[in-house]
Amino acid sequence: MIEAENLTKRYGDKTAVDDLSFTVVPGRVTGFLGPNGAGKSTTMRLLLGLDRPDRGDARIDGVHYTDLPAPLRVVGALLEARAVHTGRSAYNHLLCLAQTQGIGKKRVDEVVELVGLTGVARKRAGGFSLGMGQRLGIAAALLGDPSVLILDEPVNGLDPEGIVWIRTLMQRLAAEGRTVFVSSHLMNEMAVTAEHLIVIGRGRLIADCSTEEFIERSTEKMVAVRSPDAARLAGVLTDEGAKVRTAEDGLLTVTHMEAPRVGELAAAEGVVLHELTPMRGSLEAAFMELTRESVEYGAAGGPVAMPVPGPAAAPAAGPAAGPAGKEGPR
Amino acid sequence: MTAATTEPAARPAGPPAYDRPGFRRLMLAEWTKIRTVRSTLWSLILLILLDLGFTALFVGLTVAQWDDMTPGDRASVAADPVSFILGSGFFLSQLTICVLGVLVIASEYSTGMIRASLLAVPRRLPMLWAKALVFALVVLVLGVAVSFASFFIGAAMIGDKAEVSLGDEGVLRAVVGGGLYLAMLGLFALAIGAIVRHPAGGITGVIGFVLVLAPLATLLPGSIGEHVHAYLPSEAGYLIAKAHQGEDDLLTPWEGYGVFALWTVALLAVAAFLLKRRDA
Numbered sequence: 001m002i003e004a005e006n007l008t009k010r011y012g013d014k015t016a017v018d019d020l021s022f023t024v025v026p027g028r029v030t031g032f033l034g035p036n037g038a039g040k041s042t043t044m045r046l047l048l049g050l051d052r053p054d055r056g057d058a059r060i061d062g063v064h065y066t067d068l069p070a071p072l073r074v075v076g077a078l079l080e081a082r083a084v085h086t087g088r089s090a091y092n093h094l095l096c097l098a099q100t101q102g103i104g105k106k107r108v109d110e111v112v113e114l115v116g117l118t119g120v121a122r123k124r125a126g127g128f129s130l131g132m133g134q135r136l137g138i139a140a141a142l143l144g145d146p147s148v149l150i151l152d153e154p155v156n157g158l159d160p161e162g163i164v165w166i167r168t169l170m171q172r173l174a175a176e177g178r179t180v181f182v183s184s185h186l187m188n189e190m191a192v193t194a195e196h197l198i199v200i201g202r203g204r205l206i207a208d209c210s211t212e213e214f215i216e217r218s219t220e221k222m223v224a225v226r227s228p229d230a231a232r233l234a235g236v237l238t239d240e241g242a243k244v245r246t247a248e249d250g251l252l253t254v255t256h257m258e259a260p261r262v263g264e265l266a267a268a269e270g271v272v273l274h275e276l277t278p279m280r281g282s283l284e285a286a287f288m289e290l291t292r293e294s295v296e297y298g299a300a301g302g303p304v305a306m307p308v309p310g311p312a313a314a315p316a317a318g319p320a321a322g323p324a325g326k327e328g329p330r
Numbered sequence: 331m332t333a334a335t336t337e338p339a340a341r342p343a344g345p346p347a348y349d350r351p352g353f354r355r356l357m358l359a360e361w362t363k364i365r366t367v368r369s370t371l372w373s374l375i376l377l378i379l380l381d382l383g384f385t386a387l388f389v390g391l392t393v394a395q396w397d398d399m400t401p402g403d404r405a406s407v408a409a410d411p412v413s414f415i416l417g418s419g420f421f422l423s424q425l426t427i428c429v430l431g432v433l434v435i436a437s438e439y440s441t442g443m444i445r446a447s448l449l450a451v452p453r454r455l456p457m458l459w460a461k462a463l464v465f466a467l468v469v470l471v472l473g474v475a476v477s478f479a480s481f482f483i484g485a486a487m488i489g490d491k492a493e494v495s496l497g498d499e500g501v502l503r504a505v506v507g508g509g510l511y512l513a514m515l516g517l518f519a520l521a522i523g524a525i526v527r528h529p530a531g532g533i534t535g536v537i538g539f540v541l542v543l544a545p546l547a548t549l550l551p552g553s554i555g556e557h558v559h560a561y562l563p564s565e566a567g568y569l570i571a572k573a574h575q576g577e578d579d580l581l582t583p584w585e586g587y588g589v590f591a592l593w594t595v596a597l598l599a600v601a602a603f604l605l606k607r608r609d610a
Binding site for chain 1: 350351355356358359360362363366367368369437438441442443444445446448449450451452453457607609610
């Protein structure tokens with residue numbers, strides 16, 4: 001259980017995190033979503049006692065992180081910036097962390113194998129690729145078999161196989177009853193990984209709801225209709241309150257009206273239909289729309305993101321990959 | 331805030347309560363950190379090579395030139411041969427400890443390792459104390475060994491020009507003092523590294539203190555210059571490696587070492603205060 005209460009952090013006159021409150025409960029993957037510069041990393045650093053909040057409070061299982069007697073056994077954290085001495089081997093990096101908590105060498109070997117670094121564990125971490133560095137960070141997070149995981153952009157630098165691996169791992173850890181809090185700036189990635197979402201922009205809370213609800217709420221419903229008599233149909237639908245755009249010859253994109261109603265009106269008017277498809281706007285576009293006002297770093301006067309018509313853009317919120325079994329890359 | 335729609339799965343039996351790791355565990359972890367980076371090995375090898383090499387070089391040159399030296403120079407060597415021998419070796423080799431002391435902590439900042447370290451020890455100060463203690467012990471053990479080696483090499487070479495033995499008054503203390511000086515210098519450098527948090531800046535700062543300020547202070551006029559010079563950290567600290575208080579020394583060996591210790595404690599206190607306060 002992670003609790004943030006009115007967290008506020010300023011750097012100079014810039015407010016990175018602004019009166020942010022939320023709770024992350026165990027047993028499910030909670031996504032922490034926001035554009036770059038929204039304050040995700042800062043929030044995580046505040047949770048972990050690396051930065052001191054100007055106001056507010058962050059607790060893990062009811063305790064401040066800094067008051068945990070053996071913190072790595074309760075919380076596993078992966079930070080966005082690398083936190084490894086480049087001259088030390090992966091194994092020794094994990095070993096010195098383990099020793100601070102009284103964790104044995106056996107566990108170090110276990111996590112090295114779990115993240116698939118066995119072959120390179122004795123090599124200097126400075127020579128690791130981004131993906132290997134990420135795996136090492138995840139190994140460090142899992143070292144103490146913690147009940148809470150705080151992962152900042154864990155898929156960064158991972159190849160597709162690695163992304164599936166980390167996704168499966170997070171879902172398995174959550175299914176085991178752990179608290180899994182994972183940040184990302186990629187909406188589509190979160191949609192397939194997280195069951196619950198906390199969305200922030202410019203350090204402020206934008207949404208705190210289930211992923212399903214977030215998708216439902218923020219993507220526009222549309223109906224694609226194809227008809228040889230499109231012009232007449234467009235008139236009929238517009239008269240009934242729908243908004244109609246002509247996408248291409250004979251194809252209409254209808255909003256503000258559900259598919260069954262479109263079909264009924266077409267039938268009543270005797271208009272032939274060749275296609276009638278309910279659709280959703282793109283999730284990524286909806287996310288951009290939602291956070292548009294709060295984007296910190298963006299192209300000045302950039303285009304307004306509009307929902308892109310296209311077939312079935314909303315992926316299901318459920319796990320895409322089976323949650324069971326570890327898929328250690330070999 | 332919208333209520334959660336799904337009931338979270340029951341957590342497995344809560345994690346057992348773990349004790350706060352003891353200080354010995356933290357020391358073990360810091361020992362692992364120190365021994366598993368190459369900079370430690372290279373710095374310490376360099377310390378040994380430079381120290382013994384320069385001992386042999388300076389003592390050898392002095393012996394070779396003995397008959398051409400002024401009576402004053404001969405007298406100053408003969409007055410405190412152990413100080414001359416140890417000083418020949420330490421003058422340059424001490425810089426390896428300055429560098430290593432800064433690196434031991436500042437490299438954690440430059441690589442980001444500090445974040446992992448502080449996640450493991452979020453109260454922060456025990457990490458600093460464990461690191462300082464382990465590093466000081468490593469330097470002390472090696473420093474005393476190097477100091478003895480330097481003394482025996484120098485004493486053998488200098489021979490009858492200025493006879494000196496471990497049994498002479500103050501000599502054993504001076505030789506052990508060479509190690510004590512290096513250990514304190516290591517802590518001094520570590521404290522500056524912890525304050526500056528940047529390897530290059532920290533090393534520059536320490537070397538400035540050790541090599542630049544001393545000659546600069548002697549340029550100050552009259553007794554002000556003498557006093558400032560005498561109380562500079564490395565100048566005061568080095569007195570412990572002398573057999574006895576020289577005619578020009580304002581402080582006794584132990585007083586000098588005490589002054590150096592006060593400098594170091596003060597800087598460590600600043601480092602601790604900043605470590606606790608600053609965002610990592």
